[in-house]
Amino acid sequence: xxxxxxxxxxxxxxxxxxxxxxxxxxxxxxxxxxxxxxxxxxxxxxxxxxxxxxxxxxxxxxxxxxxxxxxxxxxxxxxxxxxxxxxxxxxxxxxxxxxxxxxxxxxxxxxxxxxxxxxxxxxxxxxxxxxxxxxxxxxxxxxxxxxxxxxxxxxxxxxxxxxxxxxxxxxxxxxxxxxxxxxxxxxxxxxxxxxxxxxxxxxxxxxxxxxxxxxxxxxxxxxxxxxxxxxxxxxxxxxxxxxxxxxxxxxxxxxxxxxxxxxxxxxxxxxxxxxxxxxxxxxxxxxxxxxxxxxxxxxxxxxxxxxxxxxxxxxxxxxxxxxxxxxxxxxxxxxxxxxxxxxxxxxxxxxxxxxxxxxxxxxxxxxxxxxxxxxxxxxxxxxxxxxxxxxxxxxxxxxxxxxxxxxxxxxxxxxxxxxxxxxxxxxxxxxxxxxxxxxxxxxxxxxxxxxxxxxxxxxxxxxxxxxxxxxxxxxxxxxxxxxxxxxxxxxxxxxxxxxxxxxxxxxxxxxxxxxxxxxxxxxxxxxxxxxxxxxxxxxxxxxxxxxxxxxxxxxxxxxxxxxxxxxxxxxxxxxxxxxxxxxxxxxxxxxxxxxxxxxxxxxxxxxxxxxxxxxxxxxxxxxxxxxxxxxxxxxxxxxxxxxxxxxxxxxxxxxxxxxxxxxxxxxxxxxxxxxxxxxxxxxxxxxxxxxxxxxxxxxxxxxxxxxxxxxxxxxx
Amino acid sequence: xxxxxxxxxxxxxxxxxxxxxxxxxxxxxxxxxxxxxxxxxxxxxxxxxxxxxxxxxxxxxxxxxxxxxxxxxxxxxxxxxxxxxxxxxxxxxxxxxxxxxxxxxxxxxxxxxxxxxx
Numbered sequence: 165x166x167x168x169x170x171x172x173x174x175x176x177x178x179x180x181x182x183x184x185x186x187x188x189x190x191x192x193x194x195x196x197x198x199x200x201x202x203x204x205x206x207x208x209x210x211x212x213x214x215x216x217x218x219x220x221x222x223x224x225x226x227x228x229x230x231x232x233x234x235x236x237x238x239x240x241x242x243x244x245x246x247x248x249x250x251x252x253x254x255x256x257x258x259x260x261x262x263x264x265x266x267x268x269x270x271x272x273x274x275x276x277x278x279x280x281x282x283x284x285x286x287x288x289x290x291x292x293x294x295x296x297x298x299x300x301x302x303x304x305x306x307x308x309x310x311x312x313x314x315x316x317x318x319x320x321x322x323x324x325x326x327x328x329x330x331x332x333x334x335x336x337x338x339x340x341x342x343x344x345x346x347x348x349x350x351x352x353x354x355x356x357x358x359x360x361x362x363x364x365x366x367x368x369x370x371x372x373x374x375x376x377x378x379x380x381x382x383x384x385x386x387x388x389x390x391x392x393x394x395x396x397x398x399x400x401x402x403x404x405x406x407x408x409x410x411x412x413x414x415x416x417x418x419x420x421x422x423x424x425x426x427x428x429x430x431x432x433x434x435x436x437x438x439x440x441x442x443x444x445x446x447x448x449x450x451x452x453x454x455x456x457x458x459x460x461x462x463x464x465x466x467x468x469x470x471x472x473x474x475x476x477x478x479x480x481x482x483x484x485x486x487x488x489x490x491x492x493x494x495x496x497x498x499x500x501x502x503x504x505x506x507x508x509x510x511x512x513x514x515x516x517x518x519x520x521x522x523x524x525x526x527x528x529x530x531x532x533x534x535x536x537x538x539x540x541x542x543x544x545x546x547x548x549x550x551x552x553x554x555x556x557x558x559x560x561x562x563x564x565x566x567x568x569x570x571x572x573x574x575x576x577x578x579x580x581x582x583x584x585x586x587x588x589x590x591x592x593x594x595x596x597x598x599x600x601x602x603x604x605x606x607x608x609x610x611x612x613x614x615x616x617x618x619x620x621x622x623x624x625x626x627x628x629x630x631x632x633x634x635x636x637x638x639x640x641x642x643x644x645x646x647x648x649x650x651x652x653x654x655x656x657x658x659x660x661x662x663x664x665x666x667x668x669x670x671x672x673x674x675x676x677x678x679x680x681x682x683x684x685x686x687x688x689x690x691x692x693x694x695x696x697x698x699x700x701x702x703x704x705x706x707x708x709x710x711x712x713x714x715x716x717x718x719x720x721x722x723x724x725x726x727x728x729x730x731x732x733x734x735x736x737x738x739x740x741x742x743x744x745x746x747x748x749x750x751x752x753x754x755x756x757x758x759x760x761x762x763x764x765x766x767x768x769x770x771x772x773x774x775x776x777x778x779x780x781x782x783x784x785x786x787x788x789x790x791x792x793x794x795x796x797x798x799x800x801x802x803x804x805x806x807x808x809x810x811x812x813x814x815x816x817x818x819x820x821x822x823x824x825x826x827x828x829x830x831x832x833x834x835x836x837x838x839x840x841x842x843x844x845x846x847x848x849x850x851x852x853x854x855x856x857x858x859x860x861x862x863x864x865x866x867x868x869x870x871x872x873x874x875x876x877x878x879x880x
Numbered sequence: 881x882x883x884x885x886x887x888x889x890x891x892x893x894x895x896x897x898x899x900x901x902x903x904x905x906x907x908x909x910x911x912x913x914x915x916x917x918x919x920x921x922x923x924x925x926x927x928x929x930x931x932x933x934x935x936x937x938x939x940x941x942x943x944x945x946x947x948x949x950x951x952x953x954x955x956x957x958x959x960x961x962x963x964x965x966x967x968x969x970x971x972x973x974x975x976x977x978x979x980x981x982x983x984x985x986x987x988x989x990x991x992x993x994x995x996x997x998x
Binding site for chain 1: 908910911913915917944946947948949950951953955957982984986987988989990991992993994
């Protein structure tokens, strides 16, 4: 992955000049422009005559520069253009120019900057991402974050961004290679019950999003409103880190950031206890029962909120991760109320960057919570001007169709702030937490006059990628060019995977090399090491790791060369969710109208949560008496299941329940026998049923006597 | 018998059947998850049989220990579903236990993108 070559833009130069869209990019340059006294001119004099002792003068300049300089030409302004032996990163070229400028007789010296258009990535849907684009306070008003101008300074590197969400769809084509191995933190609701998790089990290293749909029938059990699956975590991940300039889908704010997916939200959200455990784990704090995270994050994106003040559980987690230098960036919430009267956690916790949402016109979005607890605003969109990012269109289970789609909310606003924060850490990994927060909240777009936000309640302003990135000193000490690695997919699980070779060129001196999540080989000799080292000059590097032990899951190695990090990610092959054939024994001579439960069968041969659907009865994962359900869900690998139904009330009547697990269909059949002699001992439930049926029968009898009425008209 | 009267009896019978688990008049009853931190140095260990029994007595309802959290905290859950009023009462009673340093509900958080459009 090289920076774009200028030749690629040549056909466009005329157009671009017309639009006056040229601007400066922090690309390496091999040229210095220098203005010296006439007596020091290194080649030609102003009158066109040859300078005397030109060679000695050039040698003096070369000595000061520390590089052999060659004279190229004189400029029309009486300056000279000198060429370095090779292109240097801008910060090195500036250092060379400064050394030259310190010489007596030198009026000025500066790098001959390569001029490019504003960096516009080729992602086909980028034009619709108003929220990433420049601020335009007049005309077609657009309060975006001005990412294209920020990308002139930094397009990012493989910094870790922890996303606490619904998990993610790792195989999305516009997020390929963007995931570190995360963790599913959603624990059981109560012993044996995994309704919130909706993947058939509790915590495990698989942060894949299995869907968070809630059916009408589940509303009461779960305590929230019915909804389709949101794919929320995938949308948030795309805003921060969608593959950019790849000719596919949308652009992300940081072109090379790596998402650490923490699955903490399932059906009806998630528990504070799970989210706060995940926060600690993501920053490298040990959490019992889980192997330590090799990719500690300093940016924690929490596009979530819960009603109520900041409890001790929330605050102590925020304090713990802040002490690790991490920044918690959280949604202000979508209540549309003042947080002082309708608090939302963790937004109102001390030490959290709370993010309100603005619309395209820079106004506070009507749904966005606000108040003095809000630190900053960012585009969250509104109907008609929503936020475009990566999605899926499955209403329940994922379809894996790599969709692009719209969402609005303070969730989306939060992701924009996290994306910009990640660009800042890419430009300068050494920023302290306070410096990071100061750059984010101190370098913002002012709210438009007359905005709800102009009088406060929406934080310092609207996050501005260009201003924030430009305000941060470039840490330098990077290879000449950015580099990266292709992402192999469908790799065998738990086996070593080796990357392709990437070229590294170090312009000056040596850079330190460290690696996480695997090992590396300088020169791609086949000899790999995890030990820190140094690198100089021109070489290649290969990375290696062990593929995920789980199907359709990522593994990654991140190498740091000086202040530049590059990631090699792999994705294991698709999951096998079709179990070996299983059967339920038919039952005959069952009590007519009684409840019949099958035997418990073990499900074998799956290696990931398998979708389950039932018709003509109910099923229970683990065959627990109180968790029978008619709703579709998942069965974890190695799980057991049973089904039940109400037998036919007619002697010899047959009742069938059909259970579909991972596409494998099995039936459970019962045949009613003779009705038992009346005993009167139906238990409390039977008694209730009897009263109910009696009442119903009387109701029907009365209704039947009445003439039919017109169907009621329902409200529109 | 009029329809209204039958409806009344029907409602009465169903209400009687439904009231087995519910003791609250408002929100849907649900399992209550509770985060508890024992007083440092106190003998209370919520992970132990005796500890959870003691806490159950304090709470007035049977509790289960789900797992230990960081920082000395423990995650508990009621064995039965409880209504909102009962939940508040349980939290108040646990807070009054001298062996308990901190107690709060393990509240839910949700994602903040409800206005979904495609």
